[in-house]
Amino acid sequence: MTTPENHGGPAAPDGRGEAVSARSGASARQMSGGSKPGASRSGLRPEWRYSLPLFILGASWGLQFTLLKIAGDSDLNELAILTIAMFLLACAYLVVMACKVIWFRPSLSHLWFFLISAFFGFVVPLGAVILVAEQLSAGLIVFFESLTPVLTVVIVLLVGTERLNAPRLASVTLGMIGVLLVLWPDLTSPGSARMESLLLALIIPLAYAIDGVYVAARWPSDLDAFQVVTGEAIAATVMLLPFFLWQSFSSFEAMAALAAPWLHAPWGWGQWAVLAFVPVSFLEVYLYFYLLKQAGAVFVSIGSFIALFGGIFWGMLLLGERHSATVWIAVLLVSCALYLANFRATRPGEAKTEPAVVRVSD
Template sequence: MLTADERLEFKTARVIGASNQMTPRLNIQRNGRAWLLLGFMGILWGLSFSLAKMATEGGAHPIGINYWVCLIGAAVLISGSFILRRPLPLRRDVLIVCTVCGVLGSVIPGTAYFYAASRLSPGVLSITIATVPLMTFLAAAVLGVERVSTTRLLGVFLGVLSIALLIGPSTSLPDRSAVPWVLLAVSSALCYTAENLFVAIRMPADVNIYTIVGGMFLAATIIMTPLVVITGTFEPLPWPWGRSEWAILGMAAITVSAYGLFLYLIRYAGPVFASQTAYVVTLSGVIWGIMIFDDEHSLWVWLSLGVMMLALGLVTPRKDKSQLAAPPEHVNIP
């Protein structure tokens, strides 16, 4: 009789198309590919904070920047959906999800982050975005979706401490006027938390996720169109493109590609492994800021970063040893 581990190994090998057993070499290849994907995606996503700073420094208005990111994302994904013959279903449940996610995932937090990017360094901004998984766990625990443990609650506490280290000491930030913008960025993370929970509850199971994301960007674009017209914040992209225009296009490309890679990583290596992206995004956001803008941070900011990394480590669920060796059965791994 096979042991539980042997049955799992046999089952996994069958799923990915092996003969009747998982070889160590194949397992190493899967681990290596998953880590490469995680690293590449996290580094790419971390660059978006510096690009946001670059776009705002070029004089582009935060509302206009967010409008272009949503518009380009919608154009790419909606076009792809039609090419793949997976158009957005015009059903009530789908339209509600796209609209709510468009507001909670793009219109409000996107605009707020671009406002904050004009006042904060990319490194500080990347630390604030790390509060999203902490808030998501806390909200899910309150709703009874996630299991509560002392370790994970300690992680949430450390996340709060990390933000306190950013805004509390008088020498933490270069200018005390930046404190409200840190709080705005953290408050905006609540929108992403609400979006995560809404998606978990209301996401239609019969609609392709990329189609939904395209619909989300489309809804955000429709909502923001009258806003940019009324406020006069539309940003033309005249040729030849300058630093600000290239930054806007870069952020749009990252939004589409990194999000797609994240979804692929969830299916390839599992959600627990993919959740570790938060580490790479935050760290790379700080490093990109140093490389591009020569950012110099106080000791308090570095301490805040270290505490936030520890907080993420405590809140992230423990990784099952067989996770990379056993992808979900319904996923077709190339």
């Protein structure tokens, strides 16, 4: 998702000084320059004052996928889950725009940007999460999503916007090894029921990586973060709504089957999970851009690690999930890959700077 987390996620700096979401996700063009803050009198870097919001950001990011896992595990229609979640999220963003009075008239280029970024930042990855929810644990879903920075490195290297160096090569290598460790038991077991879901789960980080690179390159300079994420949420809803309505009105029985779970009490865990997804995602988006503005993209990128372990924690706490030693080794390898993907080397004697932050309406 493109969030005020990614969309959907903690940011990883790219080589051009733009903040690219490590999830979905969301990317933002830098709006002004800035040097790395100095140490405080106590010796603690000023941005570490924001450690609690950063922890909440990572935890809420990981919780989103657990909530979608709960919804996808229920007997709710997958298209209904995604459409209703996006509609409610778009409404929440519109309320913020109304309160801030930051309405704008979108141009044709804005509309194309919203459609493309919504497709790769919301529709494809979140749809894939819901589809694999029955076969994969929440921890594994978050594991695959956490590969976004690694695949982002692969994409920028392929398109030639970044140069290959040792940290990036090591990041891609460790990420691939981590994925193979997770896939290997199913690859060596003919007829494995999970294999299709595991391969489908790889679409999640791929879509977020494409979205991050695209948004970083095409971010509208005349729009702020909430305007962009609102436009994306509305675009995602508009894309999904025709399919939802077509499925709903294809027959009376189909309409009744889709509407019944939402209109009749008591609600099950699936309906409540969809409803909870909206404020959790909104909080994540708000904290993402708040921290990006206050502490910089390098600090926010630490949230990638919190989100990875946070997602696994939520799955264990809420769903009673347990993971094998192989999965934990893969998680550690991907954690190293995340660090290397966010690694920015500086030449001897050159100051290391924070990427500039995005413009966020006050």
